[in-house]
Amino acid sequence: MTTREMAQRAKHDFIALQALPHETKNAALGAIADALLRQEQAIVEANRLDLAEGERTALAPELLRRLKFDHAKIATCVEGIRQLIAMPDPVGRTLWASALDEGLELYRVACPIGVIGVIFESRPDALVQILSLCLKSGNAVLLKGGSEAANTNRALADVIHAAAVAEGVPDGFMHLLTSRGEVGEMLALDEYVDLIIPRGSNAFVRYIMDHSRIPVMGHADGICHVYIDRAADPAMAVDITVDSKTQYVAVCNAAETLLVHADAAAAVLPRLKAALEARGVELRGCARTRAVIDCSAATEQDFHTEYLDYILSIKVVDSLDEAIDHINAYGSHHTDCIVTGDAGAAERFLQLVDSANVYHNCSTRFADGFRYGFGAEVGISTNKLHARGPVGLEGLLTYKYLLCGHGQIVADYAEGRRHFRHTPLDKPYR
C-alpha cells in the first residue's frame, strides 16, 4: 500500500472508529493486552534482532538500553493498557449545553480529531502507549518508529492490529510506516492527516514543522529555568536545582539555566556549586556569577542552549522582573520554576511567565503526563493552540456542536417572530 492509500484508508475507517462503542474499544484494548503477554516470545525475539544490529552498529549504551524490550517492559505496557481500560470513554462526553429556545438544544460534544501521524524515535514502549491512547480516543494513526527498533515495532504492530481487528475495530485504524520516504510523503498528505505528533530531537521536530502544512503538536526545545528569588530558602533552592538539573539530564523538562537574584547569590551559589559538581555538573556562569564562584564563562549562546547533559548555565539578575523577562525571551515556554518564600513574588512569576508549566517551589521534572495523573501521555506540547503541557487522552479530542430542533428556521428569529433564550442546559446529549 502506498502512504497515500494508507492515509485514505485511515481517513475512511476513522468515521466508523470514532463512533465505536466504549465496550468495543475496551474489548480491543483487553485483547491487545492479552496478545502482548501471549506473544511475548515472538516480540522479545524480534527485539533481539534489533539489539544485535544495534550492537553491530555500535549504538550508544543509553540508546541500547531504551531499545531493549523484555518481559518487564511488556508487563509495564500491559499495566498501562489496563489503566486505560478503567478510564471512562472520553468520546461523546457533553462538554456544555444550552437551550437556544424551547425545543432547540445545543450540545458541545467531545469527539476524536481524525487521523494522527506520530513519528517517534527508539523506545518501542512508545508505540504501544500511542496506539492504545489513540484507540481509546477513537483516532486513526499512521505511526513511524525509529529504524533501530524496526523488527520490534513490526512485531508489536502486528500483534496489536490483529488483536484489535478481531474485536471489531476497523482494519484501517493503524498503519505502520517503515521508511523515511513514507514519512516525507505523509507530511504532504494534509488532505487526510489532521495532526502530526513528532517525538524526538529539537532538529527533528523543527524539520517536521518546516516541511508540513499539517498542524504539529509537541515541542522542539526544552530550555527550562529555575529562578532562585531573594526570598528563597537556600536548602530548598539547592534541592530543587539539583533535582531539576540532574534527576534525568536527557529530557525536555530538565533545567538548563539557573537564574539567581543578586541578593541571594553569595549565600546560595557556593552551596549549589558544591552540590552540582558532586553530581558531575559543569557550571557556566555570567560575570557576576564568576565573581562569587569559580566556574567557566557562559556565552550569550549558552542561554539559548538545551544541553540535555550535565551542564548548567547560570545568570545573576537584579530583580524578579529581570528573571521573568529573561525566561520569556530565552526560554522555550516549556517549564519554569521560581523558588521563593515570598507569596507575592510567586504570584507575579506564575502570572507573567508565558510557559506551558509554571512552578513554585518544586522541581521542573514534574512536567510529565504520568506525574500529572493523566495515565499516559503522547508528548508535551508547547503549542499555544489546542493542548498545552503534558498531553493525555484529552488532548487527542476535539468537539463538535450538535443542534437538535423541531423545524426551527432562522428567519423567524431574524424577523422577530421568535426570540433566543440561551438557557443553560444541565443534561448531556445522551
Place this chain on the structure above:
Amino acid sequence: MTTREMAQRAKHDFIALQALPHETKNAALGAIADALLRQEQAIVEANRLDLAEGERTALAPELLRRLKFDHAKIATCVEGIRQLIAMPDPVGRTLWASALDEGLELYRVACPIGVIGVIFESRPDALVQILSLCLKSGNAVLLKGGSEAANTNRALADVIHAAAVAEGVPDGFMHLLTSRGEVGEMLALDEYVDLIIPRGSNAFVRYIMDHSRIPVMGHADGICHVYIDRAADPAMAVDITVDSKTQYVAVCNAAETLLVHADAAAAVLPRLKAALEARGVELRGCARTRAVIDCSAATEQDFHTEYLDYILSIKVVDSLDEAIDHINAYGSHHTDCIVTGDAGAAERFLQLVDSANVYHNCSTRFADGFRYGFGAEVGISTNKLHARGPVGLEGLLTYKYLLCGHGQIVADYAEGRRHFRHTPLDKPYR
C-alpha cells in the same frame, strides 16, 4: 514603525496585557464605548470619505451597504461592548485542579494566547468587535481591514487605542496594518505572532494558509448540506431547506447542496421546487432529481462548489449512509443538517458526520456565535484543533499549568520515598 517592530512591541506588551486586572479591562471597554459615542461625528465623516471613494470606484451596492458606518451601527457596536463588560473575566479561571501529593497542587488555568493577527474585509463593525473581544481576553492584536474602509478603520482604531491606553492598557495591545505588504510581512513573523484569523473569501483564506507557518483559525469553504431523510416531514423539510438556502445567501452557513432520500423524492422535490423557485433559486439536480422535477443538470463540480448565491445543487441518495458519505467527502466540515422524524437515523447522522456543527431538524443558518449565545464571535472555525465552530471569547484562550509546592523533588517519587496521590482538588488557584 515596521511590521516587525509592531509585532515585537505587541509580543512585549502582551505580557502585561495578559495580567491586567478585570476592572482595568472593563474600564477600558467602557471608555471605548463612551469614546465611540462621543466621537461619532469624526467616525461618520471618515466613513463618508470611504463611501465616496467606493461610489467613485463603482463598488457593488451590497459592499457599499456593508461599508456604511452610521449612528445605528455605532450604537450596535456600543451595545456589544456593554454586553462584553457584563461577562466574567475569562482569564485566570481554574479549569481543573489536582493535588499530586499533600502540598503539591496542580492547577490548569485559562490564559490568553498571545499576539493574534486578524485580517478581515470590508465591514468596519468587525474591527470594533475583534478589538473588544481581544482586549477582554487579554490578547494583543495586529489588525488589517479592507482597503475600502481605510479611513473608517483608521478613525475607529485611533479612538479605541486612545481610550484604552488612557485607562492603563499597554500601548502595544493593538496595531492597525494598512497595506497588503504589511500583511505579507506579518505572515512571516511566526516568532511573534501566535495565531492568524482570516475572515474573507475562500481564495483569500487559502492564500493565508499557504503563506504562513503561523497557525490559522477559520474556514475556507462553507459547503453546507441539508439531507432530507425518508422519514422527514415534508413541510418541515421545505421550510428548513428554504431558510438554509435563502435566509441570507452570501454567508458560509447557507446550504449549497440538498440531499434527498429516494423514498422521499417524489413527495418532497415538487414542493421544494415551487418554494425555492418562488425565491429565485436556480436548481441543479442529478439525473434522478431531474426524473422527478424539471431543473438544470448538476455536474460533479457543482457538489464541490460554494455558490454563495441563489443556486442549489440537488442529489438523490439511496440511504442515510450514502448521504453521510457524500457529506464527509464533498462537504467542508462546517454545518450539515438532517431532517427526519426517525430518532435512530438522526442519532447516526449526528454521530457520523464529521463537521463542526451537525444539526437535526433545524436550519444550517443557526451556526453563528450570536445565535449560540456567545455574545460575539471572531469567526467560525472548521479546524480540528483548538476551537471548532463559532469562536467567541473562549476560543481566544489557552491554558497553562501552575504547580505549587513546598520544595518537592522528583527523585523522592522516582525512588519510592514518596507517592503520588492525584486527589481531585475542588478549589480554584485563587
